[in-house]
Every structure is written in structure tokens, then in C-alpha cells.
Amino acid sequence: MSKNTVSDRFRKVDVDEYDENKFVDEEEGGENQQGPDEAEVDSLIRQGNLMGALQAVLKNPPINTKNQNVKDRAEGLVLKVLSSFKSTDIEKGVQSLDKNGVDLLMKYIYKGFERPSENSSAVLLQWHEKALSAGGVGCIVRVLTARKTV
Amino acid sequence: MSYHSFLLEPISCHAWNKDRTQIALCPNNHEVHIYKKDGNNWNKIHVLKEHNGQVTGIDWAPESNRIVTCGTDRNAYVWTLKGDVWKPTLVILRINRAARCVKWSPKENKFAVGSGSRLISVCYFEQDNDWWVCKHIKKPIRSTILCLDWHPNNVLLAAGSCDFKCRIFSAYIKEVEEKPAPTPWGSKMPFGEVMFESTGTAGWVHGVCFSDSGNRVAWASHDSTVAVAEGGKTAVCTSLTSETLPLLCVTFITENSLVAAGHDCYPVLFVYDSNKAALSFGGKLDIPKQSAQKGMSARERFQNLDKKATTDTKEAVLESVHKNSISQISILNGGKAQCAKFCTTGMDGGMTIWDVKTLESAMKDLKIV
Numbered sequence: 002m003s004k005n006t007v008s009d010r011f012r013k014v015d016v017d018e019y020d021e022n023k024f025v026d027e028e029e030g031g032e033n034q035q036g037p038d039e040a041e042v043d044s045l046i047r048q049g050n051l052m053g054a055l056q057a058v059l060k061n062p063p064i065n066t067k068n069q070n071v072k073d074r075a076e077g078l079v080l081k082v083l084s085s086f087k088s089t090d091i092e093k094g095v096q097s098l099d100k101n102g103v104d105l106l107m108k109y110i111y112k113g114f115e116r117p118s119e120n121s122s123a124v125l126l127q128w129h130e131k132a133l134s135a136g137g138v139g140c141i142v143r144v145l146t147a148r149k150t151v
Numbered sequence: 152m153s154y155h156s157f158l159l160e161p162i163s164c165h166a167w168n169k170d171r172t173q174i175a176l177c178p179n180n181h182e183v184h185i186y187k188k189d190g191n192n193w194n195k196i197h198v199l200k201e202h203n204g205q206v207t208g209i210d211w212a213p214e215s216n217r218i219v220t221c222g223t224d225r226n227a228y229v230w231t232l233k234g235d236v237w238k239p240t241l242v243i244l245r246i247n248r249a250a251r252c253v254k255w256s257p258k259e260n261k262f263a264v265g266s267g268s269r270l271i272s273v274c275y276f277e278q279d280n281d282w283w284v285c286k287h288i289k290k291p292i293r294s295t296i297l298c299l300d301w302h303p304n305n306v307l308l309a310a311g312s313c314d315f316k317c318r319i320f321s322a323y324i325k326e327v328e329e330k331p332a333p334t335p336w337g338s339k340m341p342f343g344e345v346m347f348e349s350t351g352t353a354g355w356v357h358g359v360c361f362s363d364s365g366n367r368v369a370w371a372s373h374d375s376t377v378a379v380a381e382g383g384k385t386a387v388c389t390s391l392t393s394e395t396l397p398l399l400c401v402t403f404i405t406e407n408s409l410v411a412a413g414h415d416c417y418p419v420l421f422v423y424d425s426n427k428a429a430l431s432f433g434g435k436l437d438i439p440k441q442s443a444q445k446g447m448s449a450r451e452r453f454q455n456l457d458k459k460a461t462t463d464t465k466e467a468v469l470e471s472v473h474k475n476s477i478s479q480i481s482i483l484n485g486g487k488a489q490c491a492k493f494c495t496t497g498m499d500g501g502m503t504i505w506d507v508k509t510l511e512s513a514m515k516d517l518k519i520v
Contacts, residue, residue, distance in 0.1 A: 022269070024293050024314065100392060137394025139375035146354040146374040148315075 311356025
């Protein structure tokens with residue numbers, strides 16, 4: 002055969018990247034988003050103020066940042082707070098959040114499902130059940146349709 | 152309310168004639184069927200066959216009695232009734248993807264078609280050439296247009312798109328109309344001008360609707376939100392996140408109340424308070440039949456616990472009238488100002504006519520302001 006049909010490297014080219022009409026999300030400044038304050042959250046957990054820790058860890062979500070480390074750190078912190086809750090207190094914790102808080106909590110829960118560790122899924126499932134009764138399926142739909150997530 | 156099951160297939164789209172005795176609908180294929188009401192029955196009187204692809208949008212102009220249809224074959228046809236037969240006229244839309252929705256303008260001298268080619272074709276009839284001509288609105292649309300609605304002034308057009316935005320464009324065609332008067336959305340309205348663009352909601356915009364005065368526009372988005380924007384120096388946007396599955400269609404029934412329906416298979420009411428600029432959930436508009444609650448034996452309880460991990464006695468049966476998602480909602484009587492009846496069609500092939508007065512009296516706490 003002729004030389005130009007030998008190589009099949011062209012099959013690995015992602016043609017959609019070169020489409021000039023490709024949809025690009027709007028850039029919103031996310032460089033300054035550091036995620037929740039680790040020190041504050043840790044001290045609140047040590048004090049036993051779990052409600053406060055929940056509120057604190059849901060502040061400043063790293064939604065717009067492109068830094069993966071910041072996102073991972075935030076997720077780890079949220080998981081720590083969620084695991085330190087007693088099962089009976091979970092419902093109260095969810096009730097203390099407003100609508101946006103429940104949406105954000107659901108985003109973190111699903112992010113946590115993506116990378117399961119030892120006991121995380123069980124804890125997350127309990128939180129998921131309570132968050133679902135507070136936010137409804139609409140809350141989960143918003144996790145699925147969000148372009149920028151934690 | 153009255154439910155009529157037309158087909159087993161989904162009804163892709165529907166449109167009513169002026170006196171609401173005939174309904175044109177697409178039974179999820181290339182044809183349009185027109186049914187005429189005869190007492191309690193619906194008889195199929197016409198079948199319009201011209202499209203080569205699924206018909207995605209139908210609109211019936213009440214005054215001039217013309218039907219416009221658009222389909223996935225990238226064409227639109229304007230049908231006129233000649234004697235007892237509907238005759239089609241092809242309209243070249245100059246699009247290279249499927250057409251998704253079509254709407255006649257209030258004065259019926261133009262119609263707009265939203266398509267997957269990321270543009271809106273505004274078509275008008277050119278007398279000299281005896282031919283429908285179209286103009287394109289392209290910028291700044293970045294994805295498929297899913298829904299359209301005209302402002303009562305015949306010039307402004309609201310469009311909901313898959314690029315997560317609801318926009319109001321000017322579709323002013325100087326060949327067929329005079330310069331429009333200023334509106335709360337703006338005063339300069341050259342063709343294709345963006346008068347308003349939404350921010351804040353994510354998710355494809357499935358349904359959009361102007362209020363009767365045209366000062367408000369509401370849209371339903373795929374992230375389970377409904378939003379209302381009020382025109383003014385700076386447009387005021389309010390949105391409401393809901394706990395249900397996404398809504399697919401929305402319409403105003405009075406200046407302050409909206410009815411929307413979607414994947415949850417029942418219509419819901421929303422109320423907009425312009426003083427507080429707040430949108431609130433008004434209630435679920437479906438009256439489920441109360442099924443007799445039978446007690447559960449201990450054995451059934453254990454079986455349920457084993458099979459479904461719950462002792463809940465709720466069965467997995469839809470209690471709503473529609474058994475599948477509602478895809479379109481249309482006003483029958485009263486217009487968008489004082490709607491008395493509206494109609495919904497869905498993917499279960501059924502059509503339900505809802506009476507606003509009956510709903511108001513049946514649901515306590517339901518107030519349609």
C-alpha cells in the first residue's frame with residue numbers, strides 16, 4: 002500500500018477540540034477561592050461543636066477554581082466533618098442548612114462517592130438520605146446539571 | 152379536568168384552532184393528525200403528510216387559520232385550508248440541523264423557528280415573490296434553541312437555549328411592520344438585538360413564556376428551577392429552585408401566576424410577587440384519586456423489608472393523571488391574563504384539559520392571584 006495509509010495516528014486526534022464553534026464555559030475568576038478554612042473547622046471539631054463545623058466547612062466552596070488540590074482538600078475536610086457526626090444528629094445537621102447549603106452538601110456527597118475510602122460510603126449514604134428528604138430530587142438534578150462543581 | 156388518551160406513542164407537539172374544536176398533533180412520527188371534537192369523542196379528520204422527519208413543532212394561527220409545522224428534516228411548511236384539504240407551502244429555513252420549535256407572531260405576519268443550528272429563523276411572506284423569506288438571528292446563541300415565545304408587540308421574541316440562557320431578541324422586520332414603541336425591555340430594537348440575557352440559572356432552558364402584558368418573562372430550566380425576569384432599566388431576575396424533577400413547559404395564567412409541568416407528570420402553580428421580587432411555589436395541581444388504604448399484615452411487612460428495604464406502603468404507581476412526562480402546555484380560554492382552561496399533552500400520548508376554577512375550589516390554600 003502507499004505510505005500515507007500506513008499510519009493510524011490520525012484516529013487518536015480529538016476532532017471536537019478543533020471545532021471553532023465548540024462551546025466554552027464562561028470563565029469566572031476562581032483563583033482566589035481557597036475552600037473552607039482548615040484551622041477553623043479543625044478547632045470546631047475538637048471543641049465538639051459539630052453544627053458549627055458543618056456551617057464552617059460549607060463556606061467558601063472551591064467551585065470556580067481550576068486547582069485540583071484545593072478541591073481535594075475541601076472534599077477531605079467535608080468528609081472529616083460528616084464522619085464525626087453521630088447518626089442521630091445528621092438530621093438536625095441537615096435541618097440547620099438553607100436551600101443553597103443543602104445543594105452544596107449534596108454536591109460534596111456525590112464528590113465523596115466518586116472516591117470511596119474505608120467507611121466513607123456508609124456515612125455518605127446516611128447523609129444522602131437526609132439531604133434527599135430535605136432537598137428532594139431537584140437537589141440531585143442540580144448536582145448533575147452543574148457545570149462548575151466542587 | 153378531563154383526560155383523553157389519543158395514542159400509545161408520545162404526542163410530540165400540539166396546537167389548537169381558534170374555537171378549540173380541533174387539535175393538530177404529531178404522533179411521534181412524520182405526520183400531523185388533526186382531530187375534531189364531536190361530543191365526547193375525537194375524530195381524526197385530516198392527516199398532513201409532507202415532512203420527512205419527525206415533526207417537532209406545530210402552531211395554529213387563530214385569525215388567519217394557517218398551520219405552521221417544523222421538523223427534524225430541517226424544513227418548515229405553512230399549511231392553508233383550501234376547501235377541505237390542507238395545502239402545504241415549503242419554507243426554506245436555510246438551516247443545517249433539525250428545527251425544534253415554531254411560533255406564529257401575534258399578528259400572524261411572521262413566524263420564528265428555533266433550531267439545532269444555533270440560530271433562530273424569522274420568516275415573513277414577501278408579496279412580490281409570493282414566497283416565504285427568512286432572516287437569521289445568530290449572535291450570541293451558542294447552542295440549540297429549544298423554545299420560543301413572542302411578545303405581544305409582535306417584535307420581541309424570547310428564546311430558551313441549550314447554552315443555559317434565556318434571551319429576548321428583537322425580531323423586527325421592517326418589510327412587514329412599523330417601528331415598535333419602547334418597552335420596558337428597551338427602546339432601540341434593530342433586528343437581532345439582544346434586549347435581555349439571563350444569568351444565574353444553569354441547565355437547558357426547556358420552556359419560556361411572556362406574560363400577557365409582555366413585561367415579564369418566565370423560563371423553566373433543566374436544573375429544576377423556574378425563573379421570572381421583569382423588564383425595566385435593569386431587568387430584575389428571580390429564580391426558584393424546586394424539589395421536583397425538571398419542568399419542561401411553563402405558561403402564565405394571570406399576570407402573577409404561572410403554571411409549569413414537566414418530568415414529574417403533574418402541573419404545578421407558581422406565584423410571582425413583584426413587590427418582593429419573589430417567586431414562590433403555589434401548589435401541585437393534580438387531584439389524585441384517594442385509593443383505599445389497606446392494612447399490611449406482618450408477613451407483608453417482612454416481605455417488603457426484604458425486597459425493598461422499606462416497610463413503606465406507598466406503591467410505585469403514579470397517582471397523577473398523566474402517566475408520563477408532560478411536554479407541552481397551552482392556554483385554551485381566557486388568554487394569558489385570565490386563563491380559565493389550559494391543556495397539557497405528554498409522552499403518554501394523552502391530553503388533559505384543566506379547568507382553573509375547579510382546581511381553585513378543589514385545592515384548599517391554592518390562590519391564583
